[in-house]
Amino acid sequence: MSDNYQYELEFSVRDYECDLQGIVNNGVYLNYFEHARHTFLNSKNIDFAGLHAEGIDLVVSRIEIDYKFSLTSGDIFVVRLNIQKEGLLRLVFEEDIYKLPENKLVARAKVIGVGLKRGRPMRLDEIAGFKDLV
Amino acid sequence: MSDNYQYELEFSVRDYECDLQGIVNNGVYLNYFEHARHTFLNSKNIDFAGLHAEGIDLVVSRIEIDYKFSLTSGDIFVVRLNIQKEGLLRLVFEEDIYKLPENKLVARAKVIGVGLKRGRPMRLDEIAGFKDLV
């Protein structure tokens, strides 16, 4: 893993993720980014599904993505990410996709997440495990 | 609607549903079949999401699909369905997809559903609205 990232997860493109242009559909990248965030959170003992069962939902409030290059059938890639706090209420994930083995930058995203407790904004430091996260 | 079906719902293919072969991916047909079942159940005042909130889950136990012809970008089609009880525990949906306007048969499915109450099999006639369903 690059020194500049806190976490990475490797994927391979699945053929059903490609659309009629023969490339991974733009919406599928959000699946990749989400799965990387959730496995990262899990590695820090924060369980997205478990939180939901307690009435706490982590939801996305904003996403920016730059698509630089298209992934296609057979490609192997990693999502690498960093996380920062922004105030008491927001988490900012910077998530970059690199195609392997050449480490070519494919897409960059900035994803802002917030916590909702029974539907209302909550301080993220009320979530167990949060202090060790950032 | 054909006289031979209890319900039908019209769809159009969305480009993101097509895979790299330029045709609707085989898995997407299950989305079409599910959406038709749920809107049918809703028309009978049975709400899939509402039941889940009460601890009752309608789940699929078996699916058989014959794919006759491929849907592709720009196609308009209907899912037509019939429903029958099978004993006290099982619902059988027969769901057929026809491409419009020529009414060409595209796919036929038989979908068996069961009810779970907090994870255990339940008699379907315990579900409000069920008696009017079949």
Added chain:
Amino acid sequence: MSDNYQYELEFSVRDYECDLQGIVNNGVYLNYFEHARHTFLNSKNIDFAGLHAEGIDLVVSRIEIDYKFSLTSGDIFVVRLNIQKEGLLRLVFEEDIYKLPENKLVARAKVIGVGLKRGRPMRLDEIAGFKDLV
């Protein structure tokens, strides 16, 4: 349709689009936005699949989305959009989702698209029908 938009398309949430939080997954909004763009382009005689068959691909180079409010099972909504040229190479779509019937703003997106001809950037005015588009 609002006077302030060039096009709108109505959708209803399909239950399979909701994730374990019971709300439409963040990635699914890109499906909605794409489908609205493609049906809009079609209404202007620009066919995404047909262009691909000729070696021309319209691809997304950047997306920004603000999620204001979550869609959930049973919701009806519209995607409303405007389109502008940006130089010779880029199309900018502004796409907003409103929940009906109350016209509540759910999400706003800015989607930048470019054209590729056999994989290389192309002037958009080389695409038949493009002049009538913007």
Added chain:
Amino acid sequence: MSDNYQYELEFSVRDYECDLQGIVNNGVYLNYFEHARHTFLNSKNIDFAGLHAEGIDLVVSRIEIDYKFSLTSGDIFVVRLNIQKEGLLRLVFEEDIYKLPENKLVARAKVIGVGLKRGRPMRLDEIAGFKDLV
């Protein structure tokens, strides 16, 4: 890998694959089954995307699935498969999903595939690599 299967591929459930019931949606299993088939074919030097580029499409003509048990957030599982020829025109895949580590049977499928050459049925032994497959 069990002695009784020709191939297996490990997966983990991704949270976006779960629907509002908190379990993997029935349609997503077809994605798992397809990805296992394609990686198996790739291991035998048969490339689904490459064949499409040559005008040959492997398509599904029938699927039967029995869902025994639901996969959910955090689950690890394998798809195990066997393949047989049926005449000159059809491949039959038997694909079973087992949850790990307990090797609990989750779902069983039988998937029938055929080959199309420019849209017409073709003998599968015309496909390079096919002889080593079965």
